[in-house]
Amino acid sequence: MNQLLSVGVDGVIYSAWLFTAALGLTLIYGVMKIVNVTHGSFYALGAYAGASITGAWLARGYPPMLSYAVLLGSALLVTLVVAPLIERAILRFMYAKDEVVILLITYALFLILEDVIKLVWGVNPYFIAEPYALLGSFSVAGLAYPTYNLILVALALVAGLGLAWILHSTRVGKLLLAVIHDPEISRAMGINVDRYYLVTFTFGSLLAALAGAYTAPTVSVVPGLGVEIIVLSFAVVVIGGLGSLPGAALGAVIVGVVRSLSVHYMPQVELFVIYFVMAMVLAFRPRGLFSLAEPRKI
Amino acid sequence: MAIVLEAKKLSKAFGAVTAAKEVSAAIEQDSVVGLIGTNGAGKTTFINMITGYLKPDTGAIEYQGRDITRLPPRAVTRLGICRSFQIPQLYSSLSVLDNMHIGIGIVLRNAGLGGYFARGGAPVPGFGKPAEEVAEHLLARFGLADYRHRNAQVLPGGVRKLLDIALTMVAKPRVLLLDEPTSGVSSQEKFGIMQMVLDAVRAEGATVLFVEHDMEVVSRFAQRVLAFYDGRIIADAPPAVALQDPEVKRHVVGRARA
């Protein structure tokens, strides 16, 4: 019983993290129809910015309780600098190309950003333990869990519900749904599609950066951080259906639970099983579990 | 005359739209049949079902006595039923000659797995001549010889149509379904093109069904007319009779000006 509970809690935390990490990827695909490999770069950028700025903040003796806000601010800052730059200066001119070509372009950008990160932050690991340790731990059925992990869960809920609310209850959201369905007709009706693309790309990248920033206190931030997250995010998004918000949630839960189970019971298959599920879904329902007959919706 | 192709009570619905309601027709060997009807009447759906692109909800299709209802397009083609398209389906990035060679290559492959790797001089099944000669022969038949090195993308509309039809001839069809063979062609040329197509096609001994909106072409070339309306066949008779039918006049042809 304890084992199962433990699996459950681990699963929830891991799923929450995956969901936040993958949400931006599915949003960008849903709106812009591009598979964005720079997603991993923004995750890394968020982690590095979060770790370095918060590290400096803490080193100067500023209130540690505010470090959570600093993490948020760091992710925001780095995204607002880099994302619009990429979209306006490069991506904007590529939308007419084949989707595989655009993927390769984002892959090229990812390679470039990997090294930019090394140039800016160096290759030594960043480690900020304070925000993580500060919150202590809580116990579930005798096992201790760091309270910090609840932040990841909170982040996932805020991001997911927030995005859902924006899409369905605000005017901006409804216009975005129009752009998702048909960019050309939306343009003809006077919607500034280019601006929506810019905003979407920035917002989607921000989500990745947030996931990275809030993960930073739990790991050692090193080069290559973005590499693993790319394929994991792909797996989550593909399982749920490219472009589907509820799909990303379902995909995150499935991958999270599957991974949690394997870590506890059969660690040898941990890496294999996630990609296996992804392959299975691609094999039987290539459009994902939330495939709809009509054009992709979020 | 033997029945080469028979459609039995074909029905097909797409949600609330019924594209075919119990469509039945028996096509005789060597005949030339015209399919007429307004847009949305079900003519292309009919062709799509016969060629396996769509599966009818109910009903059956028999070809030379054999049930072909569930077969995919490639199997239907290999059995001897070929079709041309309303919007010509060509390999737009390749030259006219290369378009023909793709088709010939496929025919070679269908003769056996070795055909996949066949050498240039191998005789093409159904023609008994090497690929080069077969390509030239067909191009000449359809008046495309001068265009052989042109890219399919840049061909004029009527020529694209002819290439589309020429491609169907590579597989030596017994039954040929032509979807609007003269659409997009100027009215002076329609008769000429239709004559050229039918001569080329009939020389190989095929049964022809063609969709046509120009009633003069229909009267001139069809031996029999199937009139479609709202997913049903409302008339099945020689052109002189069918075109005078009151239902056909009301839904398809229109009344003559007083």
Add this chain to the structure above:
Amino acid sequence: MIRDRTPLLIGVILVALLAGGAFLPQWAMFMVTIAIARGLVALGLMLLLRAGLVSFGQALYYCLGAYAAGALGRFFGISDIFAQMLAGAAAAGVAAFILGFLLAKYRGIFFGLLSLALSMILYGLLVKNEALGSTDGFNILPSTLFGIRPGPDWVRYAVLAAAAVVALLLALAVNRYLNTPLGRLAPAIKDNEIRVEYMGASARHAVHVMYVIAAVLAGVGGALAATTVGHIDPDMAFWTTSGEFIFITILAGTGSVVAPFAGALLYGVIHTTAYDLSPNTWQLSLGAALLLIIVFLPEGLWSLFPQRRWR
């Protein structure tokens, strides 16, 4: 018919490598052999690209080929270079034959992502496999040639010579294949698959065959790379390895069977030079190069040479 000068080119390159290879410094022989290995993988990718398919997981077969060659030595004590290449080809071929039943149904981004997932599955399996050394991998026995173990100074040349012969023969075969009905079917599938089906061919079947051919080429390449580097590890299946092959293919373009090898050599040179110059910016150079090529030279570098349209 335009006379195809590719066989002549291949012959010239082969003679140059066999004769001149012995005089190259060891590091140069290493680079050329690795370029041949990678070029083979890229050649297979090129075949798929002609049909409009981009495989993001060719590293799967590259890695399988390498492990097959390594396993030959580790478990059976066989180290003959040709046996190694054959093992690589066989392992990759069988795997591709099976997986092809699934993959040949897909196109575009789904084909790419599924191939990616499959290669990452292999990675995951290998990383956790103790018998094969998990993340560390294992070393491979130095190759022998027809039972003779070349002296330490001659091993590299022996591998280079064997690689050159096999690779260029394969290139010749692929060149011949491109003029057959199946070879010509690839651009047709890319252009108008409905038309292909309506002419009586199964696009799925054709893609399956092409997929197996590409895998076999990658398997041979993997075996070659394994023996040249001397070491095998699961990173050979990681998606970034697949990314390298894609980069090479785009760099080279689809203009000739020789292009992938030239592209691979160029890639090796860029990689080594950029890495030596500044280890923290070589990815940047790579990314920038990729971007520039995609935007300005979508047909690859080979398109810079006067093109005789080959089919």
